Structure formats: C-alpha cells, structure tokens
Amino acid sequence: MNNWVGIKEKKSFLKWFLNNHRLKRSDAKYLLEYLITNSHILENIIFTDEFRRDRKTIVISSLNSDQIGFEYYTNNKKTDDVSRAVKDMMYNPTEKIHLMLHFFGKMMNQKYLSIVGNPALENVRRYRTYEKISKEAEHLLTDSLDKNKVRRLLAQIDQALDNKDEELFQYLSQELKKLKRN
Template identity: 30%
Template sequence: MSTISVSEKKEFIHWFLGHHELRKREVAWLLSYLSSKDELLKRVHFVEHVSQLPKSIVISTKCSDMPPFQFSRKKRVGTDVESVFYDLQLFPDEEIYIGLYFQDRTTCPKFAAVLEGNPMERQDLVQDQLLSLFAEMLLDQAVRRFQKKQLYARIDESLKNQDKNAFLELSTELNKLLDESK
C-alpha cells in the first residue's frame, strides 16, 4: 500500500522531533508511540493536506499558524491527543493520515521523502478531469451546431443571390463539418 518504508517513517519522526518544537507536548508522545509500533506505522501516511480523509491528524509546531493538534475521524474533529491513543487501540487496522505544519515544510527534503498523496485528492482530480472532458465535449458540440447553423444560413443566402461559387464553397465546408462530427 505505502511506498514509504517503516524505517524511513521512523527516521523522519525522530528527525522531526529532534528539530521542531511542537505546540502540544503530548503530540511528541503520540509521534514517539507511532514510531515504536511498526504495524501502526505501516498505516501512517504523511500528506500535504488532510481534507476529506476518513482518519487524519493535524500537527503543527510553534512556528506555524495552524491549530496545535486536531484529530479527525469520520468527519468528527477533536483536539484531545489522548483520544488518538484510544482510537488506535480500538481501530488498529485503519489508515492514518498526518498533516505536519512547520516552517519551511514545502522545501524540506526530509519531509518530501516521506510525503504521500492524499487518495481523496486523486479521486477529486479524476472527477475534475472527467467533468472538464464532458464540458469540452458539450462545448465542441455547441460550436459545431452553431457553425452548421451559420453555414446553412450562408448557403441559403448564396442560393438566394444565385452565387454558384459561394454555394459550392459553402457546401464543401458544410460536408467537411458534417464528416468531422461523425
């Protein structure tokens, strides 16, 4: 499932705890606990954004404006670190997504090395791409319909004016447009 190994996650957590001051001391205990349990750590994923995830934790350092700690499970949000320990005992097989907020996180190579994508964002991206494709198809269809209408009007005008050259040219253009839409 995860492309990041347990040892890489452990190494990152130890580095993170050694280099950053958390806004809640209990969060350090939680991260230490996670790093000591290989089976749990297999299901831990560090992500850039925790939106729309079934089970997520937001952790921030003193240099961040984000909330010190938030735990979200199935759209219920809490700020009690102890609740995560209980949840881990009750639901040890669930995936956990952690969003870390600290200074220079976007340029930190150690964070980038353990960063994984939010699976819900990928799902949203696919939906967005499908909607975009559908919109493009509708727009193409509307443009072709408009072009056909315009050509028919111009063909009628050429017949009315008895302009054989314009009629032939416009008829060829219409046939080409009709062939493209098949």
C-alpha cells in the same frame, strides 16, 4: 496516493522531526513517540498535505507554524483530544490514518518531501521521469537514424564505385564526412 514509504523512513523522519521542532502541544509529542515505537501502527500512517474531512486525519503543528497545534478528524468529527487519537490507533491498529505535519520550511525539506504523499509532487516526479525517458528515446532514435544514413551512404558509395561515377562518389563521400562529424 500510491507512494509507498517504508517504516524505516517514517521512523527516521519522525525522530528527526521531534529532534528539530518543538510542538505547540506537548502531548502530541507523546503520540509521535508512540508511532515510532509501534511499527505495526506506523505502517498504516500516511503522510499527507491534502486535507479531507472524510478520512481519519491527525494534524500536528510545530511552534513556528501558524496552524492549530493538534486536531484529530474521524467520522466527519473533529477533536483536539490527543488521547482519543492514541486510543483509536490502539483499538484499530490496521486502519489507515493520514498525518499532516505543519512546520516552517516543510516544502523545501527533502526528508519531508520524500515521505509525503502529495499529488503535485508525484506529478513533478512523473514529469522528470518522462523527460528522462523522452531524452533517452530521442537519443536512441537519432543514433539509429544516423547509423541507417551511414549504411545507406556506404551502399550508395559502393554503387557509385561499381558504376565508376567519380562525381557521385565525391559528393556521397562529402555527405558521409559531414554526417560523421555530427
């Protein structure tokens, strides 16, 4: 996922998360506090909802979640030892680690949605951007076509006046009025 999230946003979210949710594992709170105080490690944390066993992933759950309290996946192995995850981050501070947080209402939480790298959410963002650009392009094209029609009608009106064709002049003038009303 190429959704870059700054350290400031990550820290802000983690502080909010710790202030608003109790964790199933109290030692997992220590891990999150460690991330908040170590920007060089937090820089390499990627918030995700997409679990894959083949990458380093930390899973932390709040009390109101039905998920397990803490799991750490590395090298296709799983452990529930928080200290091992912290130790791994300390010894390998430049390695990317994916962080999954489970808490009630996370898919409706704007703070969470703004930092999570979720392909479905990214597709929604892209679709909204496409819709906005599409509407702007359609408006620009319609405006351009309308201006072109006005110029063409004015040229035809001038031609009708030059030819002293009053019937054509009246018809074209009515068309111009209709076009300008729209």
